[in-house]
Ligand SMILES: C[S@@+](CC[C@H](N)C(=O)[O-])C[C@H]1O[C@@H](n2cnc3c(N)ncnc32)[C@H](O)[C@@H]1O
């Protein structure tokens with residue numbers, strides 16, 4: 001059965017480096033495979049390969065680390081049907097469950113107890129045409145909407161989307177990040193202050209704790 005196994009790139013405990021949970025101990029379940037190719041993707045090693053594992057073994061490994069926080073990421077986690085019951089099982093075990101998703105796959109089957117951290121891909125990603133706008137119908141105040149920006153054009157796109165799609169009425173958690181090594185964080189901060197934009201500026205903590213290209217952290 002498709003729901004009994006998953007193809008996994010890695011499972012490990014680290015410090016959550018992104019989202020409003022940044023800084024907290026977290027277990028990462030990174031699935032293999034993605035149907036997008038964001039120009040700046042920092043996890044291309046998870047596009048191929050991986051190990052097929054029983055869902056029960058993935059659950060056991062994730063519980064074994066003992067962190068309250070568990071994040072499903074990838075690759076694109078929502079491409080694998082077994083991820084949905086796995087997230088429900090983790091919630092049933094009282095874990096705080098996060099899922100990082102590109103915004104291309106349908107998020108409607110995600111257990112409502114899960115915190116969805118959903119990208120809205122700007123033009124600089126090269127994948128903006130893949131945003132599934134109907135996913136916004138399933139975003140609640142528990143969830144986070146995230147923009148990874150390469151420059152001023154992406155910033156203005158984000159500003160327009162926040163305004164035109166009334167994103168602050170969906171969730172107060174709007175995250176503005178720089179695509180590492182492109183837009184300077186200080187320029188993003190200046191623009192956000194100038195526009196009084198209601199976003200949380202985000203840098204990826206793990207790239208400062210370790211190196212920007214260290215894997216498995
Ligand atoms: C590697 S993706 C995996 C989950 C899912 N495919 C997605 O795009 O959300 C996890 C997060 O890392 C972000 N990310 C990837 N490469 C990045 C980079 N070079 N700089 C900043 N964030 C990046 C993505 O935008 C996404 O929010």
Ligand SMILES: Nc1nc2[nH]cc(C(=O)O)c2c(=O)[nH]1
Nearest residue numbers: 015016017018073100206217
């Ligand atoms: N430490 C750490 N925090 C993260 N938060 C989201 C990540 C991801 O790759 O989705 C990530 C990651 O790769 N490492």
Ligand code: SF4
Nearest residue numbers: 034036037038041102
């Ligand atoms: S959707 Fe996520 S994993 Fe896929 S290419 Fe984009 S950032 Fe990388």
Ligand SMILES: [Mg+2]
Nearest residue numbers: 042043073217
């Ligand atoms: Mg990462």
